[in-house]
Amino acid sequence: MMELEPRDLPPTGPKKSDGASTQWRTRSSTLHNRAILLLSSSDILIIGLVFTLAAIVCGASGYGWVIFTTALIPTYAVIAMGNHAFHSYALSNPFTAIVKSCRSLVASVGLLILIAFYLKSADFFPRLTISVGSAATLFCLAIGRYFIVPRLSRLIGGNPFNAILIRDGNEAVPPGDFSIVIMAESFFDPDVHDPLTYDRLASSLMLADRVVVACPAERRASWTQALQGAHIQAEIIVDELRPLSPIGLGPDRNAPSVIVAIGPLSLPNRAVKRLFDLVVATLALILLAPLMVVVTVLIKIDSPGPVLFKQARIGRGNRLFNIYKFRSMRTEACDKNADRLTARNDDRVTRIGKFLRKTSIDELPQLIQVLTGRMSLVGPRPHATGARAASKLYWEVDQRYWSRHAAKPGLTGLAQIRGYRGNTEFEDDLLNRLSSDIEYLQSWSFWRDLKILFLTFRVIFHQNAF
Template sequence: MTSTIRNLQNASFTAAKITKKKESSLTKRSRRAGIYSIMLLTDALAVWIGFLISNAVLLGHPFASPGLKLGLLSIPIFLALGLNSNAYGRTALFKSAGATVRSLAALFATLVLISFVLVGLSILIPHHPSFIALGFVISSIIVAGGRYVCHRFAKRMLGANPLSELVIVDGVPHGPIFDQPVIDAKKAGLHPDISDPVMLDRLGNLFRSIDRVIVACPVERHQDWALVLKSTGVTGEVYRHYRSAPADTYARGLLNISQVKPLTRVQLWLKRAMDLVLVSLAILFLAPLMLITAIAIKLESRGPILFKQQRLGHGNRLFNIYKFRSMRDEMSDANGDRSTGRDDDRVTRVGRFIRATSIDELPQLFNVLFGTMSLVGPRPHALGSKADSKLFWEIDRNYWLRHATVPGLTGLAQVRGFRGATMTRADLEQRLASDLEYIQRWSLGFDLFILARTFGVVIHRNGF
């Protein structure tokens, strides 16, 4: 299946015929990330060079202390203000004037803030104002010039449209389609089957590097396609006919679907950066405990130390989750068809202890390190998990929306006490409501709050 997905991702489709195209080494998303990095670097260098030139003009030495210190102080403040004002968003790639103005406004605000700090601390030296004024003028000129060059470079690298778009035609007529890759869903074997995790994984992998998906399909499949797009975290629209008005029934009847907004690419990068810092420290700190646990598992029962299970994660893509094995190897449940009970005969003595104390979850720190999970997010469930003898998505179609963000080692539902076996419909609904609320409320501070609360529920009465 993986090779099939790669073939789909590397192929150019038309509604009449599927043809191969020359493989590109970089997606548009990768190119945009590179251009954003260049913008950040050139803006930082503009401030640095501006103050060095100010030093050279006013003191005759470019590396004199005043300009050197003020430049170093200005750069992080300037970049933070620029990021906050969307000076580096997608519009910066094709509307350079507005982004340049926002960047210059951030630079001006930075220098005003620094001036106030110097005055407030009574450390303003008489020649500081001239340094600041000249540095601002020179930096502004370099910033504007750098943005113009980046804009021209972006047009050359990305073309007229900086976004990577995909059109899916699913059983409806369409007119000529230009400048966009098109998939005939039937010929490609694609359909929005929300009861088939393998198909959702296939679509999730296809959309991995796509920014916007346009689907043209019959009315009866509108809501299924809308749910697929929302749950994979991709921007998209559903149409009755390609290039017609959006379907009126888009997202209708799906509870809260219009309110569930996936994390943006920048938010996901920030979340990933925090994960890498914290999980690296956690692995170093918990390594002795994990080693002792591994030895105890091996001494008590035959079989592997780790239990591996396939689950759906971010964008409905399948991944392998890792846990310390807590059951007898010959009785392990690879699909999760049977929920673990309080006196489950499959669980070993060591397993009962590590499940009650959540130690069995520690190998998922490596899932976080590899990027398939985050420290905080909706908990990923086994594909065969059921409540009231029904699969989770059979109880509530909105279940798939929780995959619009990265699954977590802990989450809002867990710190609220909704953990352990999901036996009833109410159990699932409580978890799902918390997961969707988490996606809506996400911030780095909220993640840290949930992590802090997690220490209070590590040992829980439902941990069996």
């Protein structure tokens, strides 16, 4: 475990005491992917081999058992992902891993048998082979995970799950397996609300799977507020809970902690949302390419300057990123920080810009950012760092504002289809959007994304689009 001041942390990791630069480990995503690949390959190999041996021992004839085994492998893979059989807790605890894999296999076999029954093809599959194969596979999956999970770090070249401890003040380092300890002093103050500060926090946590904060009791609420949009599982140490031996809180029972935030969507949900983004954004770019070429020409004819406008926005995990739009204002009048929001009949907007903003065509370049993974089709709209509501910066109106960044920013969102768009002259203009964004994060579903995307076409020509 390493203890560092924030100034000692380069972008890629800490430094050794002798000054030599090193990463404390391979990227979390790389090791995590290796772990998932190793375990999934092991599970698939076990299923295939065991059912083959069961067919030989039971003297199965025909190809029924081959078809069943072939269908079982992808079914198991999907159900196992949905059952979090490859989640960080499962990959760090052999008994949890065994339970989740065995449950997934039982559910998979049961589902296939049910399908065969309804298709009236149950007689085609050798019952003895399937019964023996299923029972033997359960046993072998348990044995496989029992031996692989404890040795996972050695097999894949490092611990795939990093835990960061943030010490606020003179709080003692609690028991636990922490990859690194960061001192909050002169690095991040949860009572100071500033995009650059939050961006620095997000950059420090980007390689972690879990962050734990040890802080004075009076600072817990502030840290909770700060971490709820960090796009990572965040926990606050509550030492008073130690005598209670709580269940269902943080994973380290020796240092009881309250989970105050969760990370991204589950792996299956992330995969579905990302695949949807890729397919729709690709098709949209192909279909809209002629329109975007025409818009490019019209912008160049209408006023001198670049075709695209770049502006820093607050993205997922409160990290800053550059958003791109078709330029709709005169180059010398563009407001990089959005200190002055666009008003109706704004003299800075060009002739073609009025049309682009009215029809939301100026947002089309963001489809490319959806492809690159910086944005999503649906999510909270990203805001500029200088945006204000009733002369107050957005986070000064409501500190829940930082929580809305727990997901990728979107081209459209729940707030937009409800008509909450345009200038924020009053605090309620922001609060309505904020409530919608938080509601979206708390009740995400693929079908809701589809509905929001469909309903967006109703509000493209909105009275507040100017």
